[in-house]
Amino acid sequence: MARPLTVLGAGAWGTALAISAARQGVPVCLWARDLAQVDEMQAARCNARYLPDAPFPEALSLTADFDAAVAHSHAHTGAAGGLIIIGTPMAALAEVLQRLPDDAATLWLCKGFEKGTGRLGHEIARAVRPNARSGVLSGPSFAHEVALGRPTALVAASTDASLCEQAVGAFHSDSLRVYTSNDPIGVEVGGAVKNVLAIATGIVDGMGLGLNARAALITRGLAEMTRLGVALGARADTFMGLSGLGDLVLTATGNLSRNRTVGLQLATGKPLPQILQELGHVAEGVYTAPTVWQRAQGLGVSMPITEAVVAVLEGRMGAAEAVGALMRREAKAEG
Secondary structure, three states, rough: OOEEEEEEEEHHHHHHHHHHHHOOOEEEEOOOOHHHHHHHHHHOOOEOOOOOOOOOOOEEEEOOOOOOOHHHHHOOOOHHHHHEEEOOOOHHHHHHHHHHOOOOOOEEEEOOOOOOOOOOHHHHHHHOOOOOEEEEEEEOHHHHHHHHOOOEEEEEOOOOHHHHHHHHHHHHOEEEEEEEEEOOHHHHHHHHHHHHHHHHHHHHOOOOHHHHHHHHHHHHHHHHHHHHHOOOOOHHHHHHOOHHHHHHHHHHOOOHHHHHHHHHHHHOOHHHHHHHHHHHOOHHHHHHHHHHHHHHHHHOOOOOHHHHHHHHHOOOHHHHHHHHHHHOOOOOOOO
């Protein structure tokens, strides 16, 4: 029998992974903070708010009781404890980790830096639960496609190899391929910075600057991402994988990308508050960009594309002015 799995957070991505695992017969408990939302999903047997065309498999149960959700993951798992997937926004990661038992193995899905502290997920976990088994599940993936069972590849990253194997056991299937990595820092940096670069790519595309400009921006953006990651302790080769190049290409070019959409709208001169209101969902790159830039400055890492995105988001530059500033930078060697 498949080991029970708990997913904390019933947003689009948490729900999609819960559906994907339950489709393979894994007993999944999906927790949502809002009891009314749980009742609605139970009645409809789908998450009508985010994934209305992805029905819940029989193996997926729902609850608004946090302790019951955690207990579900520990059923029939023995001393090792169960696997818990945290699908909340980054802002709630510390709170959720603090509520978990010491033996709970956790992988989080949130991408970005914690607002205010600038911490990545592994830094939050190290402060809150220093001895617990933890890591990140990331990669190029739109929730809607995963929920519909379309082919997708992800990477589970942790310094605990057995935790990565638990993720493979829970999610690996004919439609979802799960790779493993022992570089959670690199995987997290890739997942955070790609959202900022997707805004930049959206600006370039929205201005109609052509495919040459898009290719240049993605390539040089990958170089920025790698420099920051290495400075934070990641391996450079991680950024050529799913959570680096893969996630960057998807988010920077995919029409389902909220961050790309923000960039497209900024290129028209529309004010950021109006863009976000009309978007109706969180675009993590908007909140991540200033923190990425601050951490880069603190480490002495050059990130000119990120700097330009921050200037546009803060209204200090228009889109055309920011592109012009990037093109006028001094010539240099690529390496």
